[in-house]
Amino acid sequence: MDSQTTETARKQHHKSANREFPSLTKLHAIETLLFCIVPKESRRSGDEQISQWSHGCRVRIRPSASAQRRRRKMGLGATPMTAFLILVCSSAVFRGEGGGLKLNYYSKSCPRAEEIVKREVVKLYNEHGNTAVSWVRNLFHDCMVESCDASLLLETTDAVISEQSADRSFGMRNFKYVATIKEALEKECPATVSCADIIALSAREGVVMLGGPFIPMRTGRRDSRESHADVIDKDIPNHNDSISLVLSRFRSVGIDAERTVALLGAHSVGRVHCVNLVGRLYPTVDPTIDPEYAKYLLGRCPSPNPDPEAVLYSRNDRETPMIIDNMYYKNLLHHKGLLKVDQQLVSYPSTAQFVKLMAADNSYFYDQFSKALLLLSENTPLTGNKGEVRKDCRYVNAG
Numbered sequence: 418m419d420s421q422t423t424e425t426a427r428k429q430h431h432k433s434a435n436r437e438f439p440s441l442t443k444l445h446a447i448e449t450l451l452f453c454i455v456p457k458e459s460r461r462s463g464d465e466q467i468s469q470w471s472h473g474c475r476v477r478i479r480p481s482a483s484a485q486r487r488r489r490k491m492g493l494g495a496t497p498m499t500a501f502l503i504l505v506c507s508s509a510v511f512r513g514e515g516g517g518l519k520l521n522y523y524s525k526s527c528p529r530a531e532e533i534v535k536r537e538v539v540k541l542y543n544e545h546g547n548t549a550v551s552w553v554r555n556l557f558h559d560c561m562v563e564s565c566d567a568s569l570l571l572e573t574t575d576a577v578i579s580e581q582s583a584d585r586s587f588g589m590r591n592f593k594y595v596a597t598i599k600e601a602l603e604k605e606c607p608a609t610v611s612c613a614d615i616i617a618l619s620a621r622e623g624v625v626m627l628g629g630p631f632i633p634m635r636t637g638r639r640d641s642r643e644s645h646a647d648v649i650d651k652d653i654p655n656h657n658d659s660i661s662l663v664l665s666r667f668r669s670v671g672i673d674a675e676r677t678v679a680l681l682g683a684h685s686v687g688r689v690h691c692v693n694l695v696g697r698l699y700p701t702v703d704p705t706i707d708p709e710y711a712k713y714l715l716g717r718c719p720s721p722n723p724d725p726e727a728v729l730y731s732r733n734d735r736e737t738p739m740i741i742d743n744m745y746y747k748n749l750l751h752h753k754g755l756l757k758v759d760q761q762l763v764s765y766p767s768t769a770q771f772v773k774l775m776a777a778d779n780s781y782f783y784d785q786f787s788k789a790l791l792l793l794s795e796n797t798p799l800t801g802n803k804g805e806v807r808k809d810c811r812y813v814n815a816g
């Protein structure tokens with residue numbers, strides 16, 4: 418696709434995404450409310466007016482620009498109606514999930530909680546830059562498996578098999594610094610801030626440290642009392658799984674193809690070990706890899722049987738390795754994707770269209786990435802009196 422076609426596709430896409438609600442009558446408000454209770458599967462997706470529709474049913478209705486001009490002409494200033502009409506239908510009523518989370522959940526119980534997480538994430542980033550990368554991956558591995566419930570952080574004991582020891586967790590690092598964040602919070606407000614919220618908030622701050630967008634996230638998640646190590650292979654795709662499997666996994670948590678493509682943009686930071694690459698290099702090089710890039714990868718991973726203990730790896734993005742940006746998509750278009758799941762995004766029309774759009778427009782990528790990460794961060798959290806607030810993120814509370 419040449420750049421002009423890409424531009425046209427982008428415009429068309431934005432046009433459909435910015436479809437306006439016709440007007441602001443009570444009738445429409447009621448219609449919208451009804452819209453919230455329609456089963457998830459039968460709803461249209463991709464409608465930007467509806468933010469977080471699969472969870473909080475938060476619907477924002479923005480009057481058209483011409484309606485706003487008319488109001489101003491008539492001397493009617495900004496009213497809540499002309500600004501935003503925000504309908505919040507509690508998702509707890511319609512689905513048993515997402516409900517219970519809210520912005521600034523700790524405003525009374527631990528007012529400085531979010532500030533402390535941010536301070537610790539910045540401090541850790543300055544000491545070990547790659548902690549920020551880990552916080553982003555942690556969110557995926559925790560939330561994708563059953564629930565955002567910090568099950569990922571549980572260490573192996575007599576009663577628990579840690580998710581960290583699963584094959585899919587290969588290469589995950591920096592867990593010990595979660596304890597640094599938790600200790601700072603425990604000092605300020607003991608047994609108050611959950612480890613699941615630490616996962617969400619540290620990922621949010623990690624994205625910011627990596628040059629990405631700030632994503633307001635709700636809090637109030639509680640921690641599981643068990644590991645879900647037994648279902649990881651079902652919930653988290655493997656590095657070489659098919660596009661249809663990858664899309665169906667994400668669809669099962671309310672994330673469509675466009676947002677799946679956006680989420681994988683997280684692979685614009687961090688590294689991949691050779692064990693996850695050799696399948697594309699030996700015995701013969703995967704023909705979808707750019708020949709020059711293949712030479713580079715063969716240099717990084719000179720053996721078909723790399724020692725998994727050896728730190729042999731390649732950076733995800735050689736140009737901007739510590740920045741979450743759309744370089745990932747540009748690399749894919751140049752056949753420089755690292756994992757099979759990355760590169761195959763350009764081989765299928767259903768995902769390739771979004772790769773092109775994101776490669777061409779970083780702010781569109783940030784917008785979709787933010788929405789997708791938010792959806793992921795609210796996947797069936799434990800709230801209310803479910804679960805517990807762990808005192809030490811590594812172990813369930815005694816008793």
Ligand code: HEM
Nearest residue numbers: 550553554557587588654655656680683687688689690693
């Ligand atoms: C189909 C889905 C995905 C698959 C199969 C996958 C697989 C992988 C693999 C194999 C690695 C390299 C591990 C290593 O060799 O050290 C990796 C790294 C990483 N993944 Fe994913 N991933 C997926 C989705 C995601 C998502 C949705 C996110 C976050 C939003 C994410 C964030 C990361 C990050 C940040 C790294 C770099 C970690 C580091 O350098 O320490 N991944 N992923």
Ligand SMILES: *[C@@H]1O[C@H](CO)[C@@H](O)[C@H](O)[C@H]1NC(C)=O
Nearest residue numbers: 584655656657658692693696
């Ligand atoms: C995918 O990779 C795993 C190793 O992670 C390997 O055992 C498996 O055979 C590969 N599957 C395919 C279809 O290449």
